[in-house]
Structures are given as C-alpha cells and as structure tokens.
Amino acid sequence: MTESRSLVTVESTVLIALGGFAGASVRYATDLVLPARPATLAANVVGSALLGFVLYEEALVGAFSRQLRVALGTGFLSSLTTYSTFAVQTATAAPTVAVLNVVGNYALGFLGVVLGRWTALRVAARVRA
DSSP states (O other): OOOOOOOOOHHHHHHHHHHHHHHHHHHHHHHHHHOOHHHHHHHHHHHHHHHHHHHHHHHOOSSSHHHHHHIIIIIHHHHHHHHHHHHHHTTTSOOHHHHHHHHHHHHHHHHHHHHHHHHHHHHHHHHHO
C-alpha cells in the first residue's frame, strides 16, 4: 500500500468513526426521548431524508467536501439509522403492529428521501441563480 493510500484510508476511518460516534449518540438520545418503535421510525426517516439530501446535493451542487460526505453519510447516518433494530422490533411485534411498522418505516423512509431530494433541488436552484 502506498503512503498516500494509507493516509486516505486512515483519514476515512477517522472520519467514519467520528461521524459514527455522533450518529450513535443522537440515536441513543432519540431512544431516551421516544418509545422504542417511534424512536426507530424517527431515526430511519430523518436519516433517509438527510441521506437523500447529501446524495442529491453531491450530484447537483457538489458543495460538500468528500470528507464531509464520508463523515456524514457513511459515519453519522449509518449509525443513526438502524435496520437491525427495525427488524427485531418488527419480528417481535404482534402481526398488525409488525405490518404497520414495515409500511411506516419504508413509506416514510422513501418520503424522507424524496424530501431530501426536493431540498437539494431547491438549494441547487438558489446556488445557480
């Protein structure tokens, strides 16, 4: 491995770790404030909206640095959103609650991405104006 490649890997690892720590902390705080399923739903929907914004912002404007995208997308948002918790909560719920949990997480998560995209489009329009 070349020296520059090693530095990029170390830098990315540190950025992901810092973002992950922050995302996990916010996720934990969400669990303290809300009951279990609503906390997971809130984290997944907010995370989906933010990831939608970050990805579309990159494609449309590109104002975020690679480092910020790595820390925010791979680190923070990966720790904030919790598919495994969602899966366990769904598997252990009564059938009606499980169906509502799946529909709610996926439908609202998708709407979150659409909202993130819409926001990125608005930001891009202002930047270009």
